Amino acid sequence: MKQYIGTKVIMAEPMTMVEAQKVLGREIKPATVEEDGYLVEYKDGYKSWSPKSVFDNAYKPYNNFIDRLCVERDELDDRLTKLNEALCKDGFREKVGDYQYKLMRLQSQSMDKYLNALEYRMKGMGIKIPTSNSN
Known part of the structure; x- marks a missing residue:
């Protein structure tokens, strides 16, 4: 497989996996129940949840x-x-x-x-x- 680098602009909110499951209305696998993370919304409206360590490694905030x-x-x-x-x-x-x-x-x-x-x-x-x- 080839390695790829991508850049995405997303909206995100800090949220545990349990909280994200309630918002998304579906179960998220695999993750630790109380693991900190982010609810992520992409430009096309798709929503998912990302563990904090994965999210912090991939995204940097910029409000302005x-x-x-x-x-x-x-x-x-x-x-x-x-x-x-x-x-x-x-x-x-x-x-x-x-x-x-x-x-x-x-x-x-x-x-x-x-x-x-x-x-x-x-x-x-x-x-x-x-x-x-x-x-």
Whole structure:
């Protein structure tokens, strides 16, 4: 099987599985009876329940552009950190070749500038910047 990454915009409300079963009018399997989670509603109106750990790993809240800006910054910082870690691994340059290595360094520099731009915007709005992983 191939691996896929998707992005969905959903509505969600914190709710235990038991509460979600009452709202949905059906039994949910498998899950722990009192496990915390979220009632999830998709754009097409379909509703389901997601355990908290699964939900938190897949979705980040954004009620407004400031929330979205913070999520964007955190996701970029995570990707930049992973790229920089790869670039620093022993033998990585030999594995990908000089040309790809140079392009990946350029990508890292560009991502760093992008991260800085997001952080300047956040500072300008008085938003506290989390400690960066990529530096």
